[in-house]
Amino acid sequence: MKKALYRLTANKLAFISGVIVLLLVLSAVLAPIISPFNPLKDDIGNRFLKPFTSDHILGTDEMGRDILSRIIFGGRVSLLVGLESVLFAFFAGSIPAIFAGFFGGKTEFVVMRFVDILFAIPSLILALSIVGLLGRSMVAVSIAIGLAYTPVFARVTYSSVVAIRNQGYVEAARALGTNPLKIIARDIFPNVLPLILVQATASISWAILAEAGLGFIGLGVNPPTPSWGLMLSSARTYIMEEPSMSISPGIAILITVFAFNLFGDGLRDLLDPRAWQAGE
Amino acid sequence: MATLIETVSLTKFYKPSQIWILSDLKSVKAVDNVSFKIEEGQIYGLVGESGCGKTTVGRLILRLIEPTAGQVWFDGKNVMEFKSAEMKEYRRNAQIIFQNPFSSMNPRRTIFDSLSVGFDNYGMGSRTERKQWLEELMQRVGLEPDFLARYPHQFSGGQLQRIVVARALSLKPRFIVADEPVASLDVSIQAQILNLIRVLQEEYKFTLLFISHDLRVIRHMSDSVGVMYMGSLVEKASKDELFSRPKHPYTQALLDAAPRIELKPQVRGDLIQGEVWDKAPLDKGCVFYYRCTKRVDECMTTPQTLQEIGNDHQVACMRAV
Amino acid sequence: MNDIPLLEVKNLKVYFYLRDGVVKAVEGASFKIQRGEIVGLAGESGCGKSVTTQAILRLVPAPGKVEEGEILLNGKNIFEFSTEEMRNIRGGKIAIIFQNALAALNPVISVGEQIADVYRDHKGVGKKKSLLQAVDMMRRVGIKMPEERAKQYAHEFSGGMQQRAVIAASLMCTPDLIIADEPTTALDVTIQMQILALLKHAQETYGTAILYISHDLATVSRICERVIIMYAGEIVESARTSELYGDPLHPYTQGLLSSIPTLEGGTERYLKAIEGQPPKPTEYPTGCRFAPRCSFVEERCRIERPRLLNIGERMVRCIRYEDRSNGNFD
Numbered sequence: 001m002k003k004a005l006y007r008l009t010a011n012k013l014a015f016i017s018g019v020i021v022l023l024l025v026l027s028a029v030l031a032p033i034i035s036p037f038n039p040l041k042d043d044i045g046n047r048f049l050k051p052f053t054s055d056h057i058l059g060t061d062e063m064g065r066d067i068l069s070r071i072i073f074g075g076r077v078s079l080l081v082g083l084e085s086v087l088f089a090f091f092a093g094s095i096p097a098i099f100a101g102f103f104g105g106k107t108e109f110v111v112m113r114f115v116d117i118l119f120a121i122p123s124l125i126l127a128l129s130i131v132g133l134l135g136r137s138m139v140a141v142s143i144a145i146g147l148a149y150t151p152v153f154a155r156v157t158y159s160s161v162v163a164i165r166n167q168g169y170v171e172a173a174r175a176l177g178t179n180p181l182k183i184i185a186r187d188i189f190p191n192v193l194p195l196i197l198v199q200a201t202a203s204i205s206w207a208i209l210a211e212a213g214l215g216f217i218g219l220g221v222n223p224p225t226p227s228w229g230l231m232l233s234s235a236r237t238y239i240m241e242e243p244s245m246s247i248s249p250g251i252a253i254l255i256t257v258f259a260f261n262l263f264g265d266g267l268r269d270l271l272d273p274r275a276w277q278a279g280e
Numbered sequence: 281m282a283t284l285i286e287t288v289s290l291t292k293f294y295k296p297s298q299i300w301i302l303s304d305l306k307s308v309k310a311v312d313n314v315s316f317k318i319e320e321g322q323i324y325g326l327v328g329e330s331g332c333g334k335t336t337v338g339r340l341i342l343r344l345i346e347p348t349a350g351q352v353w354f355d356g357k358n359v360m361e362f363k364s365a366e367m368k369e370y371r372r373n374a375q376i377i378f379q380n381p382f383s384s385m386n387p388r389r390t391i392f393d394s395l396s397v398g399f400d401n402y403g404m405g406s407r408t409e410r411k412q413w414l415e416e417l418m419q420r421v422g423l424e425p426d427f428l429a430r431y432p433h434q435f436s437g438g439q440l441q442r443i444v445v446a447r448a449l450s451l452k453p454r455f456i457v458a459d460e461p462v463a464s465l466d467v468s469i470q471a472q473i474l475n476l477i478r479v480l481q482e483e484y485k486f487t488l489l490f491i492s493h494d495l496r497v498i499r500h501m502s503d504s505v506g507v508m509y510m511g512s513l514v515e516k517a518s519k520d521e522l523f524s525r526p527k528h529p530y531t532q533a534l535l536d537a538a539p540r541i542e543l544k545p546q547v548r549g550d551l552i553q554g555e556v557w558d559k560a561p562l563d564k565g566c567v568f569y570y571r572c573t574k575r576v577d578e579c580m581t582t583p584q585t586l587q588e589i590g591n592d593h594q595v596a597c598m599r600a601v
Numbered sequence: 602m603n604d605i606p607l608l609e610v611k612n613l614k615v616y617f618y619l620r621d622g623v624v625k626a627v628e629g630a631s632f633k634i635q636r637g638e639i640v641g642l643a644g645e646s647g648c649g650k651s652v653t654t655q656a657i658l659r660l661v662p663a664p665g666k667v668e669e670g671e672i673l674l675n676g677k678n679i680f681e682f683s684t685e686e687m688r689n690i691r692g693g694k695i696a697i698i699f700q701n702a703l704a705a706l707n708p709v710i711s712v713g714e715q716i717a718d719v720y721r722d723h724k725g726v727g728k729k730k731s732l733l734q735a736v737d738m739m740r741r742v743g744i745k746m747p748e749e750r751a752k753q754y755a756h757e758f759s760g761g762m763q764q765r766a767v768i769a770a771s772l773m774c775t776p777d778l779i780i781a782d783e784p785t786t787a788l789d790v791t792i793q794m795q796i797l798a799l800l801k802h803a804q805e806t807y808g809t810a811i812l813y814i815s816h817d818l819a820t821v822s823r824i825c826e827r828v829i830i831m832y833a834g835e836i837v838e839s840a841r842t843s844e845l846y847g848d849p850l851h852p853y854t855q856g857l858l859s860s861i862p863t864l865e866g867g868t869e870r871y872l873k874a875i876e877g878q879p880p881k882p883t884e885y886p887t888g889c890r891f892a893p894r895c896s897f898v899e900e901r902c903r904i905e906r907p908r909l910l911n912i913g914e915r916m917v918r919c920i921r922y923e924d925r926s927n928g929n930f931d
Binding site for chain 2: 639645646759760761762789790791792793794801816817818819820822823824825826842843846847856857858860861862863864865868870871872873874875876878879
């Protein structure tokens with residue numbers, strides 16, 4: 001563990017982005033504590049306050065609500081949706097793909113054809129249907145985005161598993177009498193996990209963007225729950241009078257997406273056994 | 281000496297994908313009617329070039345691939361009829377060494393973990409006992425015991441191959457298939473590994489199926505030899521007999537082409553023509569027909585089977601009998 | 602008679618600057634190749650033979666650098682050539698053939714076109730004419746039905762034919778030198794013979810010199826007139842084929858030759874293997890690089906780096922021959 005941290009610090013990029021990711025997660029968790037104002041509280045008297053001119057550091061929006069607080073709580077939504085959708089895609093996509101890749105035959109046929117069908121449905125239509133069915137909620141958005149990513153996770157995992165399946169050590173495990181589930185757990189999964197993790201971190205950033213996008217077109221979480229997408233959407237109406245309202249959520253999205261992507265890259269390096277030394 | 285392994289008409293066909301029903305792709309005969317015996321304690325060499333099926337035969341014997349037809353007999357029992365409990369017991373007794381040491385080990389597990397797989401599967405030994413066994417095993421293969429804590433990428437090819445050998449020995453099997461165990465190694469290391477296998481075979485007394493494309497290595501290691509070409513066994517004999525009196529045209533061509541030190545540059549190669557891929561194999565007729573320099577018309581229409589020509593020497597060629 | 606050697610490598614040093622340290626891949630290699638000569642460069646992985654050929658074509662990849670040395674092509678130092686001149690030489694005067702022929706061929710362009718392209722790039726000839734030349738060359742290298750084959754793609758060729766196609770491409774501009782880097786290693790033994798015969802034929806027909814790189818000492822002996830042995834970045838021995846194999850001088854050469862199993866003679870149960878392993882490039886020992894594995898090692902060997910000694914026409918890097926030598930090479 002100590003050595004893992006050491007290597008993380010050695011890779012500057014991974015370290016810095018890792019710290020940022022940590023800060024983002026912390027701010028999401030501690031939102032109620034660190035948020036200076038109540039993000040839902042209207043204050044019509046103090047609408048459109050410019051940033052850095054008052055207590056409201058980033059200004060207020062069209063309802064007088066503190067933008068900074070909304071950003072912080074919006075981050076909660078984004079991160080949660082990002083995490084949930086990726087988890088969904090992992091369980092719905094990667095796990096079946098591991099079995100499909102390892103066993104081949106009928107399992108592979110059924111799983112991968114299903115994935116193909118899912119892939120063929122345009123993601124927007126998919127999102128529309130899910131939200132239509134389940135209503136506007138964080139769960140619905142997570143499932144919608146998760147379903148859209150399931151094929152990607154499935155395919156990436158599948159091809160990786162097929163490559164690993166042909167490696168000598170898998171055959172050796174069979175020759176040594178290991179049962180298939182053990183082989184999957186010990187030889188296949190640990191070697192496919194890094195790829196999935198990298199895919200996951202990249203997907204989290206896309207999921208956050210997707211959530212913002214969905215929120216922007218009105219398919220995201222229900223107002224008044226703050227979400228960066230919603231904030232951008234409402235800010236659009238007032239872009240001539242108060243452009244700063246779009247900038248804050250925009251920058252928040254930018255930083256988050258960037259941090260997750262870079263962290264994913266760094267994570268891949270970290271998990272490369274070539275960097276491991278004896279005794280870990 | 282008892283026969284430990286016997287293959288009887290072992291066959292493996294690969295069907296092309298069913299999507300292309302309109303094309304006339306025939307099945308690929310990876311292994312076609314291969315029968316031979318390996319005596320207990322013997323080293324049997326299986327030699328042939330790429331695509332001849334020797335690797336597939338090794339896998340079939342261990343039932344890592346299922347045959348299309350034919351059987352494998354281990355110690356008088358039919359391996360093809362083994363159910364899971366018997367298969368598990370068989371696996372304990374039949375192990376494999378691969379060509380490429382780097383893909384033979386899980387890169388994410390320590391050597392100790394990888395070598396303990398057998399112990400795990402058969403519930404053998406406590407952690408301390410295993411550590412002791414493996415430390416001894418590491419020394420037997422010429423490596424330091426504290427290498428157990430390391431990861432595969434920290435080793436050179438030669439060292440890793442020793443570890444692969446150690447893993448094959450961990451369960452003290454009666455039979456080992458060595459599939460091109462030295463082909464990926466540097467020349468100066470090849471000799472070390474061959475010597476290692478020899479030493480261990482004399483000590484542990486396992487039976488060995490040694491698969492290689494290199495006739496020199498086969499000659500050095502084997503007691504008996506089988507020569508394969510495009511899925512079929514074309515000649516079988518004891519090592520001495522095969523190398524002093526090769527009868528099949530392919531064996532002769534292989535010997536002629538085999539790399540040997542020449543004091544004056546000379547390039548030979550008139551005993552064989554064309555390439556393995558040049559033409560689709562004949563339906564009825566000698567598998568070597570298109571490349572044979574000694575063929576006659578009859579060879580094209582008569583399938584060649586192994587015939588005994590005395591001295592425990594069999595050839596699949598009517599012109600050689 | 603042209604006395605200037607076709608290629609002369611003088612004291613070549615190629616170092617790789619890695620994060621972990623400096624890898625001295627080639628440490629002072631010197632040799633000559635005469636016009637039309639077939640010379641073998643043999644050694645195991647990591648000995649520096651491939652890097653040497655990269656240096657000859659000035660294609661040493663970063664982070665490698667040619668530290669020192671000259672490479673003279675027909676007497677002119679290639680390190681003084683412009684990029685343009687160097688590009689003309691590659692494929693024109695010096696051609697290279699690699700081990701994996703399939704990797705050298707573009708999968709989406711027909712084989713005939715690729716071979717023709719080499720000719721067009723260097724001679725500036727039109728498409729049709731170069732294609733005809735390509736088909737002709739394919740016939741000469743033994744590809745049957747070359748007109749049809751020329752339209753096919755690389756994956757439709759067998760391994761041996763792919764290598765023939767690569768050789769055809771390399772011969773298009775009748776180069777003075779072909780560098781063949783393990784050209785037969787990936788091929789079946791029965792095909793290897795055909796490729797070797799083809800290379801020999803090229804030498805006889807076009808007068809092309811060949812630098813044959815391999816780890817397989819037996820194949821090298823079959824085609825080369827002279828052999829250079831490399832170990833851990835240095836040339837340790839060089840001699841005519843018959844002399845090297847009949848009377849090897851350097852302990853490494855001796856050890857290597859005795860450890861290869863043979864097809865003739867008696868069979869011992871054990872081979873005479875060389876102990877130990879080749880040193881890691883980042884950890885070359887001081888003194889003789891072979892000392893840790895040498896059965897004749899003396900104290901001096903571990904302290905001073907042995908010089909490359911001349912013995913008649915031969916060269917050996919070993920102190921055991923100091924009294925026999927008639928001068929040093931370096």
